[in-house]
Amino acid sequence: MALIQETDYGTPARIAGMLVTLEIDGKSVTVPSGTSVMRAASESGVQVPKLCATDNMEAFGSCRLCLVEIEGRRGTPASCTTLAEPGMKVRTQSPKLAKLRRGVMELYISDHPLDCLTCAANGDCELQDMAGMVGLRDVRYGYEGQNHLKAEKDRSNPYFTFEPSKCIVCSRCVRACEEVQGTFALTIEGRGFASKVAAGPTNFLESECVSCGACVQACPTATLMETSVIENGLPEHSVVTTCAYCGVGCAFKAEMQGSEVVRMTPYKDGKANHGHSCVKGRFAWGYATHKDRILKPMIRAKITDPWQEVTWEVAINHAASEFKRIQAKYGRDSIGGITSSRCTNEETYLVQKMIRAAFGNNNVDTCARVCHSPTGYGLNSTFGTSAGTQDFDSIDQTDVIIVIGANPTDAHPVFASHMKQRIREGARLIVIDPRRIDLVKTPHVEADYHLPLLPGSNVAVLNAMAHVIVTEGLADEKFVKERCDMEAFAQWRKFISEERNSPEATESASGVPAADLRAAARLYATGGNAAIYYGLGVTEHSQGSTTVMGMANLAMLTGNIGKRGVGVNPLRGQNNVQGSCDMGSFPHEFSGYRHVSDDSARLMFEEAWHVPLQNEPGLRISNMLDAACEGTFKGIYIEGEDIVQSDPNTQHVTAGMMAMECVVVQDLFLNETASYAHVFFPGSSFLEKDGTFTNAERRIGRVRKAIPPMAGMADWEITAALSAALGYPMPYQHPSEIMDEIARLTPTFAGVSFDKIDELGSIQWPCNAKAPEGTPVMHIGEFVRGKGRFMITQFVPTEERTTGRYPLILTTGRILTQYNVGAQTARTANNIWHAEDVLEIHPFDAENRGIREGDRVSLTSRAGETTLHAQISERMQPGVVYTTFHHGFTGANVVTTEFEDWATGCPEYKVTAVEVTLARKMSEWQEQYLETRRQTTQIQTNQILTGAAGD
Numbered sequence: 001m002a003l004i005q006e007t008d009y010g011t012p013a014r015i016a017g018m019l020v021t022l023e024i025d026g027k028s029v030t031v032p033s034g035t036s037v038m039r040a041a042s043e044s045g046v047q048v049p050k051l052c053a054t055d056n057m058e059a060f061g062s063c064r065l066c067l068v069e070i071e072g073r074r075g076t077p078a079s080c081t082t083l084a085e086p087g088m089k090v091r092t093q094s095p096k097l098a099k100l101r102r103g104v105m106e107l108y109i110s111d112h113p114l115d116c117l118t119c120a121a122n123g124d125c126e127l128q129d130m131a132g133m134v135g136l137r138d139v140r141y142g143y144e145g146q147n148h149l150k151a152e153k154d155r156s157n158p159y160f161t162f163e164p165s166k167c168i169v170c171s172r173c174v175r176a177c178e179e180v181q182g183t184f185a186l187t188i189e190g191r192g193f194a195s196k197v198a199a200g201p202t203n204f205l206e207s208e209c210v211s212c213g214a215c216v217q218a219c220p221t222a223t224l225m226e227t228s229v230i231e232n233g234l235p236e237h238s239v240v241t242t243c244a245y246c247g248v249g250c251a252f253k254a255e256m257q258g259s260e261v262v263r264m265t266p267y268k269d270g271k272a273n274h275g276h277s278c279v280k281g282r283f284a285w286g287y288a289t290h291k292d293r294i295l296k297p298m299i300r301a302k303i304t305d306p307w308q309e310v311t312w313e314v315a316i317n318h319a320a321s322e323f324k325r326i327q328a329k330y331g332r333d334s335i336g337g338i339t340s341s342r343c344t345n346e347e348t349y350l351v352q353k354m355i356r357a358a359f360g361n362n363n364v365d366t367c368a369r370v371c372h373s374p375t376g377y378g379l380n381s382t383f384g385t386s387a388g389t390q391d392f393d394s395i396d397q398t399d400v401i402i403v404i405g406a407n408p409t410d411a412h413p414v415f416a417s418h419m420k421q422r423i424r425e426g427a428r429l430i431v432i433d434p435r436r437i438d439l440v441k442t443p444h445v446e447a448d449y450h451l452p453l454l455p456g457s458n459v460a461v462l463n464a465m466a467h468v469i470v471t472e473g474l475a476d477e478k479f480v481k482e483r484c485d486m487e488a489f490a491q492w493r494k495f496i497s498e499e500r501n502s503p504e505a506t507e508s509a510s511g512v513p514a515a516d517l518r519a520a521a522r523l524y525a526t527g528g529n530a531a532i533y534y535g536l537g538v539t540e541h542s543q544g545s546t547t548v549m550g551m552a553n554l555a556m557l558t559g560n561i562g563k564r565g566v567g568v569n570p571l572r573g574q575n576n577v578q579g580s581c582d583m584g585s586f587p588h589e590f591s592g593y594r595h596v597s598d599d600s601a602r603l604m605f606e607e608a609w610h611v612p613l614q615n616e617p618g619l620r621i622s623n624m625l626d627a628a629c630e631g632t633f634k635g636i637y638i639e640g641e642d643i644v645q646s647d648p649n650t651q652h653v654t655a656g657m658m659a660m661e662c663v664v665v666q667d668l669f670l671n672e673t674a675s676y677a678h679v680f681f682p683g684s685s686f687l688e689k690d691g692t693f694t695n696a697e698r699r700i701g702r703v704r705k706a707i708p709p710m711a712g713m714a715d716w717e718i719t720a721a722l723s724a725a726l727g728y729p730m731p732y733q734h735p736s737e738i739m740d741e742i743a744r745l746t747p748t749f750a751g752v753s754f755d756k757i758d759e760l761g762s763i764q765w766p767c768n769a770k771a772p773e774g775t776p777v778m779h780i781g782e783f784v785r786g787k788g789r790f791m792i793t794q795f796v797p798t799e800e801r802t803t804g805r806y807p808l809i810l811t812t813g814r815i816l817t818q819y820n821v822g823a824q825t826a827r828t829a830n831n832i833w834h835a836e837d838v839l840e841i842h843p844f845d846a847e848n849r850g851i852r853e854g855d856r857v858s859l860t861s862r863a864g865e866t867t868l869h870a871q872i873s874e875r876m877q878p879g880v881v882y883t884t885f886h887h888g889f890t891g892a893n894v895v896t897t898e899f900e901d902w903a904t905g906c907p908e909y910k911v912t913a914v915e916v917t918l919a920r921k922m923s924e925w926q927e928q929y930l931e932t933r934r935q936t937t938q939i940q941t942n943q944i945l946t947g948a949a950g951d
């Protein structure tokens with residue numbers, strides 16, 4: 001394996017209908033019009049020296065190194081800022097050009113430390129390369145003049161340093177922060193010789209910087225440099241893989257020295273990220289080799305016993321014999337399993353196969369149950385398929401963007417940067433969210449409308465928007481007539497036209513001023529291509545599925561479906577939420593969303609798996625826990641999921657876990673769920689596995705093994721071994737064979753294979769004979785279900801109401817630097833930004849309760865109580881408080897309730913009636929939590945309180 005070097009063409013590619021042909025160094029080159037001479041030269045294999053240009057941002061023309069001669073033109077224009085023209089004759093090399101370029105380099109080098117041999121970028125420095133390329137041999141001005149060599153280094157960011165003495169003020173970092181990331185954290189201060197790069201008033205850590213790494217990537221010198229490279233040296237080979245954090249699914253090069261990761265560099269060919277990254281994927285990978293990793297299988301008889309390390313064989317046989325014993329005593333349905341959206345498609349598929357074939361029941365569920373199950377239900381009912389409609393790049397053709405119940409800058413940062421680019425280009429933005437999320441107003445981006453609805457009123461707001469569009473005659477009647485089921489539409493139109501759905505009638509329930517809502521609806525219907533992007537603020541409600549259908553109704557009503565720039569797009573939380581749903585990990589359906597009661601589908605699986613299968617849906621996660629509390633469910637296999645921390649009503653979850661006789665946890669760390677486990681199988685990080693993840697745009701990307709499994713067995717091998725011990729062998733040699741089986745048994749995956757993904761880079765399903773290279777945009781010409789179906793979306797307020805005792809509404813979400821239950825990010829330096837969950841509260845509510853910034857407060861609901869520190873914030877509206885759920889000790893889910901989506905059972909995390917008061921000490925639950933954790937994991941209290949922090 002070698003280090004993958006990607007070509008830098010100097011300026012961005014252009015997509016244009018018109019082509020121009022020119023001559024570069026005597027060679028004819030044809031490029032799209034708008035292409036720079038520099039890029040045209042590069043595409044023809046001629047590299048013009050450059051420093052300030054790079055191909056993920058517009059040319060700047062400041063360094064003057066890329067000069068060329070053009071026949072018939074005076075002077076020596078910069079090739080990066082000169083556009084290719086038909087018939088142009090360009091010379092990139094001549095004695096005159098060589099002299100000019102050497103002169104430029106002399107100036108740079110006279111103010112640059114000459115410590116190349118000991119510099120961390122030695123061998124990976126464009127300044128060094130250019131000095132060599134132009135043949136620089138000495139500097140006539142000497143090195144003694146005025147210089148910046150003593151400028152102080154900024155080490156404030158944990159992941160990269162800024163060494164101004166090496167800066168050539170090319171502005172690439174500043175432009176990367178603006179154009180690629182959209183944060184505008186950097187500026188060039190001063191003029192002429194005194195000009196320098198500045199991050200905020202003091203340093204990077206104190207600035208607006210979000211540590212995306214785009215500036216580090218862009219820097220042609222060692223000025224901005226990864227700390228890991230400074231400490232360990234440069235990589236010698238790289239492996240292209242997919243980020244294991246969020247549903248954007250960024251492609252990365254894992255850059256390695258032997259089996260050590262030196263850095264993760266975003267891959268330019270990654271179709272979801274185009275070379276961009278966020279702080280999690282780019283820098284927060286140290287958890288993979290954290291000392292807390294469990295590397296030996298372990299068993300114990302009782303959860304209060306110390307763990308006993310055993311061989312793989314003993315652990316697997318023990319788990320299998322316990323499951324067999326339980327089934328013999330309590331019946332076939334007394335055990336089940338849970339897969340995770342962190343797992344690869346192949347691992348997930350294998351877990352559900354083991355449960356259906358070896359356990360002999362359908363008691364399999366996935367964590368998508370608690371996040372995006374309403375997406376599947378809602379989009380399937382209306383469009384006929386359980387997935388988002390567009391690819392991310394489709395946003396380049398969007399004119400109006402609705403963001404509802406999502407906070408992309410924190411939860412889907414790389415796509416948020418893409419979205420911000422489009423908004424800076426002129427797209428209009430409507431934000432529907434109880435909080436003033438960053439997108440409402442961030443540098444050079446401002447929402448046209450922010451509809452700050454009350455949590456729980458999504459359906460009322462979407463219905464009111466549809467009401468405006470129908471009653472004001474703004475619907476796309478032609479589209480509806482041609483593409484939709486007219487009978488369902490007629491019924492729906494009658495329903496939505498009713499006065500009770502008007503903005504004025506729903507204003508008191510939603511809190512959204514009717515005039516703003518009307519204006520937003522008009523913009524959505526008439527502003528050109530309109531796309532909806534949504535997140536868990538839509539799905540995690542008692543009307544989650546109804547809200548998804550409400551968005552689908554809006555898209556059909558306005559013809560915003562089935563072409564580029566439009567659609568209904570779920571922003572999936574975890575890396576493989578889409579995949580875990582596709583792979584059949586719900587109790588009622590096989591891979592490809594075929595119901596277990598569908599005889600032909602079941603027969604196909606029975607024939608392929610050589611085993612009879614059940615035709616009744618099995619238990620969902622919440623049903624398993626209920627049954628455990630009732631004494632009928634006694635054993636569970638949980639791969640990669642921490643249900644104790646992430647599922648609602650923690651007390652009920654732990655009661656269920658404690659009632660079981662055999663809990664098998666397969667994970668990297670002793671997570672909260674492992675406190676209740678009897679068998680622990682050490683799992684692998686994404687760096688240790690081969691497989692695929694499917695991102696929010698249905699894109700199947702490869703996960704490639706960069707290091708061998710640290711515990712000796714890959715996750716799929718563990719599942720296969722357990723299945724074999726249960727009497728149902730699954731003899732695969734490699735995960736590619738599992739994908740081949742998925743493709744054989746799943747029509748939407750029929751054309752997918754590891755070879756095909758390797759060839760194309762990634763594939764968006766459906767991929768089959770009709771679409772051999774995948775499907776970026778769905779429902780073109782016809783919906784998957786034939787005619788699009790409008791669904792009646794009656795607004796039913798949640799039963800969770802504020803009362804005199806619990807007068808505030810709690811809603812929850814994520815923060816950029818932490819990820820879900822914190823198992824990964826809390827074991828990295830990301831804790832510097834967010835070491836604990838805090839409670840955001842509006843100044844008005846805080847003052848009424850005598851709460852000041854940083855006070856410890858008690859957060860109480862009818863379900864439970866926890867404590868955390870207060871952060872007073874005008875992002876909240878009065879009456880609504882907000883927290884994240886990244887740290888186990890906070891126990892945000894101790895207060896969330898048992899209410900759930902009517903169709904799918906997705907918990908209503910986003911609406912809990914609470915009271916907030918000053919607290920003197922931790923809550924009873926927290927005390928008990930510490931005691932249980934100490935007893936069951938032998939981890940000391942101070943370690944628990946600090947998270948498993950530190951790296």
Ligand code: SF4
Nearest residue numbers: 177209210212213215
């Ligand atoms: S790391 Fe990202 S956000 Fe921070 S300064 Fe660099 S480009 Fe800007």
Ligand code: SF4
Nearest residue numbers: 167168170171173219
């Ligand atoms: S820090 Fe790097 S990218 Fe930024 S101006 Fe200096 S040399 Fe250029």
Ligand code: SF4
Nearest residue numbers: 243245246250278281
């Ligand atoms: S945006 Fe998501 S997929 Fe991309 S690097 Fe960040 S966490 Fe990873």
Ligand code: FES
Nearest residue numbers: 052061063064080
């Ligand atoms: S690369 Fe063209 S002016 Fe710097």
